[in-house]
Amino acid sequence: MGKTRELSRPPAGGAWSAWRPIPDLAALSADVLAEILDGGQAFRWHRAADGTFLGVWSDNIAQVRLATEGQPEWSAPLALEARVARALPEYFATGQLLATLADTLPWRSDAHLARCLADFRGLQILRQPFGETLLGFLCSATKQIVQIKQMLALLAERHGAEIAPGHRRLPTWPELAAIPEEKLRACLLGFRARYIAQTAQCLAAHTGWLEETEALPYAAAKERLCSLPGVGEKVADCVLLFGAGRLEAFPVDVWILKTMARRYGLDGWKPAQVAQFGRAHFGPLAGLAQQYLFAWERRQGRLPRPA
């Protein structure tokens, strides 16, 4: 194991820093790490054959892997090392102490939730850059993770600034506003290209709109997000959960609909009803609970797996 790791070629990006532990992040299983980085929260992490993940967010690039004891560790291109070191704690939301928080979920009265928590201990909700999270979930309509990743990879490759040799960030919203819809469409976006183009125009017309929205309380922030073209309740909740740390957001998509029907007997319930049930049953950490439920169903093979 150690040998193949040493023999495998480092990715592009020039010289890479030495591996260091991610501070304040407890040991994880490989399954849980994969759920965090490649389970539908973020779409710019790619797993190499040896299990190492390579990801980009804002102007940051990092590799992440598990040391032998399961301790997550990271490495960055030397030129970005200091910046990444600063950005990592926020991105992994290590200040949230979710392992402790998760204990306040109603697992004592919910046997299914209890086994999800036990099996995926350490599952973390990322705190991604708000604008990039919005872009990612605008791409997500009726697409699976593999394809969303493909769209964003193309957007970055063709329209994003280079941040290290061989690596490009996602285009910013001001940059997106300058791209004709046709060029967006060419990045495999399909009808989502129009949503992104129109949203970019909205944002360009209102400087500071995103930053203000991110700072608003949950309900007000969600309402504002839903006023953007292509953003409905589900997308807004995903953006707030994965891009703003609003753990009370409980996105309801077709999969959570199936999961809740199967595990909680909610057959035939409509999305709005399931959302209300979720908030009432799971409480202020409903979004975290949801991520555990997803992890469980994916392992059962009831959810599409990322490539």
Add this chain to the structure above:
DNA sequence: AGGCAGGTGGCCA
């Protein structure tokens, strides 16, 4: 080979 896909918006009763 052809349907389907991790939503949203618009239109109709």
Add this chain to the structure above:
DNA sequence: TGGCCACCTGCC
């Protein structure tokens, strides 16, 4: 409110 359908097109 509630249900239905178009929207793009790459992938299994």
